[in-house]
Amino acid sequence: MFNVTGILKRLVIGRAMRSEELHETLLPKRLALPIFASDPLSSVAYATQEILLVLTVGGLAYLHFTPWIAAAVVVLLAVVVLSYRQVVQAYPSGGGSYEVVSTNLGPSSGLVVAASLLVDYVMTVAVSVASGVDNIISAVPELADYRVPMALGFVALLTAMNLRGVRESGRAFATPTYLFIGGVLIMIATGLFRYLVGDAPVAESAKYGIAAEPHEAHLTGLALVMLTLRAFSQGCTALTGVEAISNGVPAFRKPKPKNAATTMAVMGAISITMFAGVTTLAIVSKVHIAEDACRLTGLDGSCDTYTQRTVIAQIAAAVFGGEHSIGFYYIQAATALILILAANTAFNGFPLLGSILARDRYLPRQLHNRGDRLAFSNGILALAIVAGLLLWGYQANVTNLIHLYILGVFTSFTLSQLGMVRHWNRELRTETDPQTRRHHKLTRIINGTGAVVTGLVLLIVLATKFTQGAWLAVLAALVLWLMMRGIRRHYDATAAELAVTDPRSxxxxxxxxxxxxxxxxxxxxxxxxxxxxxxxxxxxxxxxxxxxxxxxxxxxxxxxxxxxxxxxxxxxxxxxxxxxxxxxxxxxxxxxxxxxxxxxxxxxxxxxxxxxxxxxxxxxxxxxxxxxxxxxxxxxxxxxxxxxxxxxxxxxxxxxxxxxxxxxxxxxxxxxxxx
Structure with missing residues (x-):
C-alpha cells in the first residue's frame, strides 16, 4: 500500500529536491510572465462581457456607454501597473502590498490587506476555472451538465502541477499563455482590418434585441449613474492579479526587482492592448448578451434551449468566418486554457503570501514549510480545497461568483498606494540628492494618484456589489483577519510562556x-x-x-x-x-x-x-x-x-x-x- 502511494506521489510530484537546489527554481522573465500574469492577461476574456451584461439590463439603450467605461478601466489599469512598479522596486522581498502596508501603516492595516488578498486569491481560482469551463461549453454545449465535475477536475490538475514546483508549472503553462496572447492579437488585428476595409465582422447575436428588465428601461439621474458605475466595477475584473508579481519578486532571477518591474510593464501593455481590442470588436460586431437568454428577442426557437456563447466566442466566430472555422476553435481552446491556467496566478500568490504570514506568526507555521519540490505545498493544498468547495457550492456559475470578486484586490490596491505615499515622504525627509528627490516626488505623485483612483473604485465596488453577494467576501475577510490576530496572540503568548528567564532554576x-x-x-x-x-x-x-x-x-x-x-x-x-x-x-x-x-x-x-x-x-x-x-x-x-x-x-x-x-x-x- 505504502509502496503504491510513494510511487504515485513521485509520478505526480516528481523527485524530491534538496534545499540547495532552490536557485534552480528561479524564473526568467519569459516564464515569470505566464506564471504571475496569467490572471490579468486572461481577464480580457470576460471583463468586456461583464460590462455588457450590466448595461443590457436596460435593453440596448445603454450600450453606447461601453467605450467610455472601457476607457476608464484602461486608465485605471495603467495607473495601477505604474504604481506597482514602484512597489516592486522599493520592496523586493516579496511581501508586496502586505509588506508595504504593514511597514508604513501598521500591522493591523497590513492584516486587512493580507486577509483581502487571501480571499481574492480563492475567488481568482473559482472564477477563472468556472469561466474556462464556460468557454469549453460555448464550443461544446453538450458538456453543460458536467460543469461542476469539470471545474473540480481542473482544480485538481492545477494543484498537481503546482506541487511539482514553480518552474515546472511555468514550463507547462507558458505555451498556452503565449498561444492565447498570439491568438487574441491576431483576432483583434484581423477584425479591425476587416472593419477598416468595410467588411466589419457581425456577431451571431447582432440580429437579436434585448428586452429591458422591469424598471430599468428609462433610467435617469442617480439611477443611470449607479448603472454605469456598476458596469465599471464589473469591468474592473480586468485588474485582478496585477499585484501577484509584487508578491513573487523572490522567484525571479537576478536582478530581481528589475526583472519583476519589466515583467509588470510587459503584462500591463499586453493586457491593455487585448482588453481595448476585444471591447472595440464587441462594439463593432454588435455583440448582444444578457444574463437571461429569455430576454433576447427574435430567437428562432425556445429560449430555454438556447445557449448564449461568451462574448469572445461570438467575436471569434464573427472574425474568422463562423463557429466551424479553425480560428474559432483555436480561440475557444486557447481561451479555455488560459482562463483555467489563470488560476495559476493564485496558486503562486496564495502560498507565497501564506508563507510570509506564517513567518510573521499570523498563520500556522506549516504554511512556511516547503514540500518535496521546494514549493509551499501546504498553501497550495489549502487553496485548492477552499476553491473546490466554493465551486461546488456555487455550481461553478461565473455570474454568481463574480459578485464576490475584486473587492479584496481593490482594498489591497488602495492601502498599498497609501503606504507607498508615506514611504516616499519618509525617504524625502532624509534624501539630499536633487535628482533622487525629483524621482521620489514623481513616484509619490504616481502612488498618490493610484491611491485616490483605486480608493474611489473600492467605494464604487462596495456600493454596487455589496448587496449582490460581496458582503460574503467582506465577512470572509473579517473572519480571516480576526483569526490571524488570534493566531498571533497564541504564538506570542506561547513564546512568552516558554521564554527562559533563569536557566539555573x-x-x-x-x-x-x-x-x-x-x-x-x-x-x-x-x-x-x-x-x-x-x-x-x-x-x-x-x-x-x-x-x-x-x-x-x-x-x-x-x-x-x-x-x-x-x-x-x-x-x-x-x-x-x-x-x-x-x-x-x-x-x-x-x-x-x-x-x-x-x-x-x-x-x-x-x-x-x-x-x-x-x-x-x-x-x-x-x-x-x-x-x-x-x-x-x-x-x-x-x-x-x-x-x-x-x-x-x-x-x-x-x-x-x-x-x-x-x-x-x-x-x-x-x-x-x-x-
Whole structure:
C-alpha cells in the first residue's frame, strides 16, 4: 500500500529536491510572465462581457456607454501597473502590498490587506476555472451538465502541477499563455482590418434585441449613474492579479526587482492592448448578451434551449468566418486554457503570501514549510480545497461568483498606494540628492494618484456589489483577519510562556523520578519496557495494570510472582471497564502527593508493517497519551515493539519519522496468551 502511494506521489510530484537546489527554481522573465500574469492577461476574456451584461439590463439603450467605461478601466489599469512598479522596486522581498502596508501603516492595516488578498486569491481560482469551463461549453454545449465535475477536475490538475514546483508549472503553462496572447492579437488585428476595409465582422447575436428588465428601461439621474458605475466595477475584473508579481519578486532571477518591474510593464501593455481590442470588436460586431437568454428577442426557437456563447466566442466566430472555422476553435481552446491556467496566478500568490504570514506568526507555521519540490505545498493544498468547495457550492456559475470578486484586490490596491505615499515622504525627509528627490516626488505623485483612483473604485465596488453577494467576501475577510490576530496572540503568548528567564532554576534536578510501566500481560513488549525504564534509574519504579476482571488480574499477579519480576505490580480496579480514566487519576494522585516529583509513564506499543494490521489493534495508547500530556510534570514515553510484518515492510513510510503504525498498547489486564 505504502509502496503504491510513494510511487504515485513521485509520478505526480516528481523527485524530491534538496534545499540547495532552490536557485534552480528561479524564473526568467519569459516564464515569470505566464506564471504571475496569467490572471490579468486572461481577464480580457470576460471583463468586456461583464460590462455588457450590466448595461443590457436596460435593453440596448445603454450600450453606447461601453467605450467610455472601457476607457476608464484602461486608465485605471495603467495607473495601477505604474504604481506597482514602484512597489516592486522599493520592496523586493516579496511581501508586496502586505509588506508595504504593514511597514508604513501598521500591522493591523497590513492584516486587512493580507486577509483581502487571501480571499481574492480563492475567488481568482473559482472564477477563472468556472469561466474556462464556460468557454469549453460555448464550443461544446453538450458538456453543460458536467460543469461542476469539470471545474473540480481542473482544480485538481492545477494543484498537481503546482506541487511539482514553480518552474515546472511555468514550463507547462507558458505555451498556452503565449498561444492565447498570439491568438487574441491576431483576432483583434484581423477584425479591425476587416472593419477598416468595410467588411466589419457581425456577431451571431447582432440580429437579436434585448428586452429591458422591469424598471430599468428609462433610467435617469442617480439611477443611470449607479448603472454605469456598476458596469465599471464589473469591468474592473480586468485588474485582478496585477499585484501577484509584487508578491513573487523572490522567484525571479537576478536582478530581481528589475526583472519583476519589466515583467509588470510587459503584462500591463499586453493586457491593455487585448482588453481595448476585444471591447472595440464587441462594439463593432454588435455583440448582444444578457444574463437571461429569455430576454433576447427574435430567437428562432425556445429560449430555454438556447445557449448564449461568451462574448469572445461570438467575436471569434464573427472574425474568422463562423463557429466551424479553425480560428474559432483555436480561440475557444486557447481561451479555455488560459482562463483555467489563470488560476495559476493564485496558486503562486496564495502560498507565497501564506508563507510570509506564517513567518510573521499570523498563520500556522506549516504554511512556511516547503514540500518535496521546494514549493509551499501546504498553501497550495489549502487553496485548492477552499476553491473546490466554493465551486461546488456555487455550481461553478461565473455570474454568481463574480459578485464576490475584486473587492479584496481593490482594498489591497488602495492601502498599498497609501503606504507607498508615506514611504516616499519618509525617504524625502532624509534624501539630499536633487535628482533622487525629483524621482521620489514623481513616484509619490504616481502612488498618490493610484491611491485616490483605486480608493474611489473600492467605494464604487462596495456600493454596487455589496448587496449582490460581496458582503460574503467582506465577512470572509473579517473572519480571516480576526483569526490571524488570534493566531498571533497564541504564538506570542506561547513564546512568552516558554521564554527562559533563569536557566539555573530551569536546569535544577527534580526531587524524585517516579516511573510507571503500563502492563496488560507478561510478554516481550512488557519486559522490554520494564528494562528500558530501569535503565533510567528512577527513584521509584512500579508496574501498573487496570483490572476490568478480578480473575484476570489475579492470574496476572500470579504469573508476575512466578517469573520473579522484582518490579512491584500495582493493580487499579475499574468496575466500569474503563482503562484511561483510572490510569490518569492514579498518575494525578501521585502528582498531588509529591508536586515536585516527575512522573515518567512508559507505554509498550506494537509497531505493525501494514495499514490493515493497524485495524486489528485498538488505539487506546494514543488516547492515554493525549490525556496524560495535559497533566503537568508527567513525561510519556512510547516503547515500541516491532512485529515481524514491520521488519518485512520495505517502504519509506516504515522508516520516516512520524509514520510508525502503532497497535494495541498492553494496558488492560487479560488472560495469559491473549495478544
Amino acid at each position: 530551569e536546569l535544577a534536578l527534580s526531587s524524585r523520578v517516579f516511573a510507571i510501566v503500563l502492563v496488560s500481560t507478561i510478554h516481550k513488549p512488557t519486559l522490554r519496557a520494564l528494562s528500558y525504564a530501569r535503565a533510567f534509574r528512577p527513584t521509584h519504579l512500579e508496574a501498573l495494570t487496570v483490572s476490568v476482571d478480578r480473575e484476570e488480574a489475579a492470574a496476572l499477579r500470579e504469573r508476575w510472582e512466578d517469573y520473579g519480576i522484582e518490579v512491584p505490580l500495582k493493580i487499579v480496579d475499574s468496575p466500569y471497564r474503563e482503562v484511561t480514566r483510572p490510569v490518569v487519576e492514579y498518575v494525578r494522585s501521585i502528582r498531588r502527593e509529591s508536586p515536585r516529583d516527575i512522573v515518567a509513564v512508559f507505554i509498550p506499543e506494537y509497531v505493525v508493517g501494514h495499514w490493515w494490521e493497524n485495524l486489528l489493534h485498538n488505539q487506546s495508547a494514543l488516547w492515554l497519551k493525549s490525556r496524560l500530556l495535559f497533566t503537568p510534570g508527567v513525561m510519556v514515553t512510547s516503547v515500541p515493539w516491532q512485529l515481524t510484518s514491520s521488519a518485512r515492510a520495505d517502504h519509506p513510510a516504515a522508516r520516516a519519522p512520524g509514520s510508525v503504525r502503532r497497535g494495541e498498547p498492553p494496558t488492560v489486564a487479560k488472560q495469559p496468551g491473549r495478544g
